Amino acid sequence: KNSLLTMNDLSNEDIFSILNDARLFNSSYKGWQLPMPQALVANLFFEPSTRTHFSFESAQLQMGCKVVDFVAEVSSVAKGETLYDTARTFEAVGYNCLVIRHKRDEYFKELENIQIPIINAGDGAGNHPTQCLLDLLTMYNEFGRLDHLRVVIAGDILHSRVAHSDKQALERLGSTVVFAGPQEWERPGYPTMDFDKAVEWADVVMMLRIQKERGAAIQGMSDAEYLEKYGLTKARYQRMQDHAIICHPAPVNRGVEIDTDLVEAEKSRIFTQMSNGVLVRRAVIKRAFGFKPFEERK
Numbered sequence: 001k002n003s004l005l006t007m008n009d010l011s012n013e014d015i016f017s018i019l020n021d022a023r024l025f026n027s028s029y030k031g032w033q034l035p036m037p038q039a040l041v042a043n044l045f046f047e048p049s050t051r052t053h054f055s056f057e058s059a060q061l062q063m064g065c066k067v068v069d070f071v072a073e074v075s076s077v078a079k080g081e082t083l084y085d086t087a088r089t090f091e092a093v094g095y096n097c098l099v100i101r102h103k104r105d106e107y108f109k110e111l112e113n114i115q116i117p118i119i120n121a122g123d124g125a126g127n128h129p130t131q132c133l134l135d136l137l138t139m140y141n142e143f144g145r146l147d148h149l150r151v152v153i154a155g156d157i158l159h160s161r162v163a164h165s166d167k168q169a170l171e172r173l174g175s176t177v178v179f180a181g182p183q184e185w186e187r188p189g190y191p192t193m194d195f196d197k198a199v200e201w202a203d204v205v206m207m208l209r210i211q212k213e214r215g216a217a218i219q220g221m222s223d224a225e226y227l228e229k230y231g232l233t234k235a236r237y238q239r240m241q242d243h244a245i246i247c248h249p250a251p252v253n254r255g256v257e258i259d260t261d262l263v264e265a266e267k268s269r270i271f272t273q274m275s276n277g278v279l280v281r282r283a284v285i286k287r288a289f290g291f292k293p294f295e296e297r298k
């Protein structure tokens with residue numbers, strides 16, 4: 001079964017195959033659809049989402065899938081049904097693939113008996129593999145390589161599944177990833193660098209929002225003070241290298257981790273990342289349904 005739960009499910013070769021397919025979905029394979037009359041996919045989002053949910057849906061519809069969106073509040077989860085029984089039910093009634101986001105770290109460990117592929121759309125502060133793939137595609141398109149890149153990820157590292165997945169993949173691919181932000185949000189084993197130094201050093205400056213829904217809070221500091229101390233201000237932007245880019249998984253809290261005017265600044269790739277999300281998700285769905293990577297190299 002071709003599930004994608006963490007970046008460790010993919011070899012470096014698998015990563016490049018997915019990125020190659022994603023690029024081809026933007027060129028010669030734009031109209032490619034799954035050669036199956038009934039590819040039933042269910043999107044089970046137990047946490048709020050805009051980008052991941054609806055870019056998966058866009059990708060699924062472009063691929064010719066039949067898609068249903070599950071709403072926990074009006075399902076039998078409200079009567080106490082477990083995640084396993086919910087997933088097992090979708091499998092039993094004929095769905096072929098599940099996309100799941102859940103607040104529990106590694107929720108997928110309790111779904112090992114499910115035989116249909118599961119694509120992880122985010123587990124707590126654990127993993128966000130398709131966000132990582134779209135980040136990789138954005139960097140690959142920009143720099144033509146994924147090794148020897150210098151990446152700083154700044155902000156609420158402790159609660160960030162994006163930080164975890166990106167570190168895992170980028171380091172394995174031969175890039176250097178450092179972290180910056182408030183000391184209380186550092187993570188053991190995550191190398192730190194002073195943010196003012198890092199913005200001058202980095203090829204990629206990736207900003208993260210404060211994940212208040214996971215209990216993150218900075219006491220006694222206004223948004224403006226947080227921006228000045230830890231965020232990407234216009235002054236720091238001016239000190240980035242000419243070729244460097246800004247990334248952000250979004251949603252953005254404008255005026256907190258990033259100056260609002262920088263969200264669509266020349267160096268920003270924030271909305272490009274979102275477009276790339278649809279392409280990599282098409283590639284991941286194709287893989288989930290057992291189709292091999294395209295042979296054409298892009």
Ligand code: CP
Nearest residue numbers: 049050051052249250
């Ligand atoms: N980047 C991301 O996961 O955004 P959503 O929470 O809107 O899906």
